[in-house]
Every structure is written in C-alpha cells, then in structure tokens.
Amino acid sequence: MEEVRSTTAWVATHSSHVTVDFTGIEKVAENMKNSLPKVEWDFEGIHYFDNGPLTVQYLLVLDALNFCFWPDEEMSYDHLASGLKVTLESDKSAFDADRLQKYTGPQLRKMLNWSRPLPLEDERVRLLHEVGLELERSFEGKASKLVESCDNSAAKLVALMTRHFPGFRDHTVYKGHQIFLYKRAQIFAADLWGAFKGQGYGDFEDISSITIFADYIVPAVLQQLGVLRYRSSLDNIIKKNTEIVSGSEEEVELRACSVYAVEKMKELISKKTGKQVLSVELDLWLWAFGIQCPSLQHHRTLSIYY
Numbered sequence: 001m002e003e004v005r006s007t008t009a010w011v012a013t014h015s016s017h018v019t020v021d022f023t024g025i026e027k028v029a030e031n032m033k034n035s036l037p038k039v040e041w042d043f044e045g046i047h048y049f050d051n052g053p054l055t056v057q058y059l060l061v062l063d064a065l066n067f068c069f070w071p072d073e074e075m076s077y078d079h080l081a082s083g084l085k086v087t088l089e090s091d092k093s094a095f096d097a098d099r100l101q102k103y104t105g106p107q108l109r110k111m112l113n114w115s116r117p118l119p120l121e122d123e124r125v126r127l128l129h130e131v132g133l134e135l136e137r138s139f140e141g142k143a144s145k146l147v148e149s150c151d152n153s154a155a156k157l158v159a160l161m162t163r164h165f166p167g168f169r170d171h172t173v174y175k176g177h178q179i180f181l182y183k184r185a186q187i188f189a190a191d192l193w194g195a196f197k198g199q200g201y202g203d204f205e206d207i208s209s210i211t212i213f214a215d216y217i218v219p220a221v222l223q224q225l226g227v228l229r230y231r232s233s234l235d236n237i238i239k240k241n242t243e244i245v246s247g248s249e250e251e252v253e254l255r256a257c258s259v260y261a262v263e264k265m266k267e268l269i270s271k272k273t274g275k276q277v278l279s280v281e282l283d284l285w286l287w288a289f290g291i292q293c294p295s296l297q298h299h300r301t302l303s304i305y306y
C-alpha cells in the first residue's frame with residue numbers, strides 16, 4: 001500500500017484542478033477529536049454473512065462488481081450487495097468457480113432483480129468470468145484459499161489480488177507517472193476485516209496500512225467538508241453532471257487527492273487524540289455520510305475500477 005500512499009501524494013503536490021485544503025482538514029480533525037464517529041460495517045443490513053468461507057466467496061464476487069452504479073439513476077451499491085445475498089441464500093453453489101465463468105448478462109440481471117441492462121453489464125460479466133477462472137486455476141476455486149495464503153497481511157492480499165486478477169489493477173498514468181489507487185482490492189480486504197470483525201478471515205495485522213477507497217462518493221463528501229477545493233471549471237463539470245473521461249487529470253486528481261487528504265486527516269486526528277485511527281474507519285464514516293446525503297453531487301466517470 002506504500003505505492004498507493006506515495007503515488008497519490010505525488011498527484012496531490014502536482015495537481016492542477018483539485019487542491020487539498022489543510023485548514024479544512026484541521027477543522028474536521030478538531031471536530032472529530034472528542035468523538036470519533038464509529039460506523040458499523042453492514043450498518044445497512046444488506047450483506048451475506050455466515051462466518052465461514054462462503055462469506056469470503058461472496059465478498060470477492062461483490063467487490064469484483066463493486067463499481068459504477070450511477071449510469072442508472074435508480075441503481076446503487078445496495079442492489080448489488082442484497083441481490084448477491086439473496087442469490088446465495090437460495091443457492092449455496094451460485095458462486096462456485098465453474099458457475100462464475102458461465103454467467104450471462106441476463107442471468108446477472110436476474111440475480112440483482114433488475115429488469116433492464118446493468119451499467120457496464122458486459123464488463124461486469126467479463127470480470128465475473130475472470131474471477132471464476134483464476135480462482136479455479138490458482139486457488140482450488142475458493143476465495144478462502146486466496147485469503148489463507150496471505151499470512152494475515154492485508155498488504156499481501158492486495159498484492160496477490162492485483163497480481164492474479166487484472167480487473168483489480170486499479171492504476172493509471174498521470175503527468176507521466178504511474179499512480180496506484182487499488183480501490184476494489186483494498187475494499188475487499190476491508191470488507192473481510194469488517195465482516196469478520198478482525199477475526200478469522202478478517203484477521204489482518206496490518207489493517208492500518210490500507211488507505212481509503214477512492215470512489216465517486218468520498219471526493220464529493222470531502223469537498224463538502226471543505227477538505228478538497230476544485231477549480232471552477234471542474235466544479236462546473238460536476239454540477240452539470242458532465243462525464244469526466246477515465247484517466248484524465250481531473251479524474252485522477254479527484255481520486256488521488258482524496259486518498260492523500262484522508263491520510264493527512266488520519267495523522268492529525270491520531271496526533272490530537274493519541275489514539276490510532278484507521279483509514280478504513282474514516283472511509284466508512286465519510287462514505288456512510290455521503291450516501292445519506294441525497295443532494296450530494298459527484299463526478300461521473302465510466303470505469304470498472306470504482
């Protein structure tokens with residue numbers, strides 16, 4: 001995760017469209033100093049959990065598809081999490097590696113109880129196949145084997161995920177430099193940690209090494225909190241819901257500056273309180289705040305990464 005931290009910091013110090021406001025960070029950290037808001041994983045009550053390997057399989061499938069819901073105004077992450085949960089509850093072998101390799105778009109729609117094509121449906125299907133095939137080839141078909149091979153290290157898990165599954169290699173090139181975000185790979189580690197409450201498959205000694213998950217909700221929340229400031233041209237693009245091209249300077253800055261700003265916020269809160277705060281905890285708080293705010297306007301980029 002050092003790569004994520006150092007490369008996003010590079011973007012933040014060379015950015016043209018997004019600025020990290022340290023006064024804004026200071027204000028948020030000061031407010032959080034006395035009461036660190038704790039948000040429970042699955043506060044929505046929408047995820048599958050049975051305390052065993054099938055939960056790991058569920059979370060891998062979930063995070064393989066955990067991106068870009070906004071093109072359909074009525075769709076959200078909740079539909080994915082709960083649709084996959086209902087699917088698994090009625091058919092425990094639905095996410096077996098051989099079956100993952102065969103799903104079609106209409107079948108995936110049915111799983112999510114969705115009557116029209118899903119956003120980036122063909123990509124979602126391709127990524128499901130990729131996960132099934134690689135699980136079968138390298139991990140006896142089981143996501144639990146993948147996690148077991150990581151020696152309780154979230155960093156190892158992210159490295160392994162990005163090595164084995166091309167769809168999880170969330171990176172880009174910005175002003176000639178390679179930048180790593182690894183949103184879905186990191187969120188998989190965080191979901192395991194959250195679901196298993198840091199025990200069993202969620203027991204990671206280095207959970208503090210994970211950064212936030214740069215999606216389209218967190219940057220919007222950070223802007224609202226005065227932690228990120230946008231150049232007026234970018235502000236207009238977002239207000240008008242105009243699409244931002246994947247890999248553009250604007251898009252990379254929105255995501256990278258979010259990671260960097262929350263790392264700084266975490267350091268400051270830890271310093272003020274004398275307690276270790278985790279980026280995962282800050283992420284969940286920011287994200288939960290964001291999705292409960294219907295007026296929040298976020299950037300729109302078509303991407304399989306977030």
Ligand SMILES: Nc1nc2c(c(CN[C@H]3C=C[C@H](O)[C@@H]3O)cn2[C@@H]2O[C@H](COP(=O)(O)O)[C@@H](O)[C@H]2O)c(=O)[nH]1
Nearest residue numbers: 041042043066067068069070076077213215216287306
């Ligand atoms: N940074 C961050 N981004 C997250 C999540 C989650 C869900 N995490 C679960 C884990 C435990 C909790 O109980 C959550 O349920 C989804 N997303 C992203 O949000 C976007 C979806 O937005 P909308 O279209 O409005 O549904 C999309 O990019 C999706 O990838 C998170 O935790 N952090």
